[in-house]
Amino acid sequence: MTPEDLAALARRAAEAVDAEEVVRLAQKLVQIESYYPGPGEQPVVDYLEPYLRERGFKTHVQPVAPGRPNLIADLGSGPGGLILEGHTDVVTHGRLEDWQVPPYAGLIQDGRLYGRGSCDMKGGLAAAVVAAATLERVLGEPPRTLRLCIPCDEEGLMGGIKAFVRAGYAEGFAGAVICEPEELEVCLVQKGAMRVWASFEGRMAHGAMPYAGVNPLPAAAWFVGRMAEVQSWLQRTPDHPHLGKGWVTPTVLEASAGEGQFNVMPGHARVGLDVRTNPDHDHAAIRRRLEAECEECMRNFPGVRAGLEVFEDRPATHTDPAQPVVRATEQALSLLGLPVCYGGVPGATDGTYLWAWAKLPIVTIGPGGRRTPHQANEFVEIDDLVAAARLYTAISVLMLYRD
DSSP: OOHHHHHHHHHHHHHTOOHHHHHHHHHHHHHSOOBTTTTOSHHHHHHHHHHHHTTTOEEEEEEEETTEEEEEEEEOOOSSEEEEEOOOOBOOOOOGGGOSSOTTSOOEETTEEESTTIIIIIHHHHHHHHHHHHHHHHHOSOSSOEEEEEOSOTTTTOHHHHHHHHTTTTTTEEEEEEOOOSTTOEEEEEOEEEEEEEEEEOBOEETTOGGGSBOSHHHHHHHHHHHHHHHHHHTTSOOBTTTBOOEEEEEEEEEEBTBOOTTEEOSEEEEEEEEEEOTTOOHHHHHHHHHHHHHHHHHHSTTOEEEEEEEEEEOOEEOOTTSHHHHHHHHHHHHTTOOOOEEEESSOOTHHHHHHTSOOOEEEOOSSOTTOTTSTTOEEEHHHHHHHHHHHHHHHHHHHSOO
8 A cells, every 4th residue: 555545544534533423422431430439440341342342343351450440442453553542440520519510411511521531531532432433434354453452540550551561462562542631742751650658657645745655747747848859859850841840749648546636646657759750860869869868857856767668660751753653643643634743741641551561652642631630620622532533543544554
């Protein structure tokens, strides 16, 4: 097939996307509650698995945890294919009084689909599913495999994609498109992340007699205050052109004395840190700096034992622009008359493990505002949903039918 014929085929398949079906599916997925802890992702898989089977896909449900499966759906069986990836879990809706629209009604208003997960990322997932189904409807079985990877637990510790990679489901592919909300920008870089607990052990005592114990709270508070210095140290690394600065953010402060009582001094406290890094940051050096702060804390607060646990360590990712999946994404945007803009993912995605563990080139691109996820009144523009579905269709053709 000549490059011109391939481009024409990609354009024809993209134009065949049923815009109303994209919106219907995205709306239906928003209406299925799948936050965790809570209903979990099983109901989404229960809906999508027969939907895809009826459209000619070979499906497999991979158990990850009770009520938390991955869904894998294949079209074609040849090597060197493409993965389209979108997760099924969403974050909690939080306080209902913060919402001006019901979070799970799937309300469509003023050209937008509203609801929890509309942007992150059931909109992108619906676009990928309809794109894959369009490919099957228009062109039949492709010469290379198109795999829909639909994992659970992206918003937690990414147990779904880890199980997917460990089971070998990412092997034999030429690339993956991560359908996260990135304003339809071509994102070849994403931040790394470290999840850290800093623990402070003291000795429990009566609040009226604090001298009978050792209070870990002042030590924990001191440590939180020191994070401003660590932040300054981390930002000595030059800003990345697409990712900006690295960040060290205290996000959790806990003290354990049962449910907490005013007259009980706790014996234990801990601080949770969310560390975000660029490709130029050294995670081992960051860990050493945080351990040094724990050592200094113990010198300043005799009787308190401070320790560090890095329980999640995700590298920053960078995809070579020369990879076929990057070139196909750029070409597909141009074919559809969409701007070819470049950006960076401010957080980590499931693509982290496809890139780091499976060694797959990844492009992160999808519908929705980058700052919209996890907020009340979450929404995605209908036009962006449809554009994304057409884009994923065109990318799939360019990847699966290339010489």
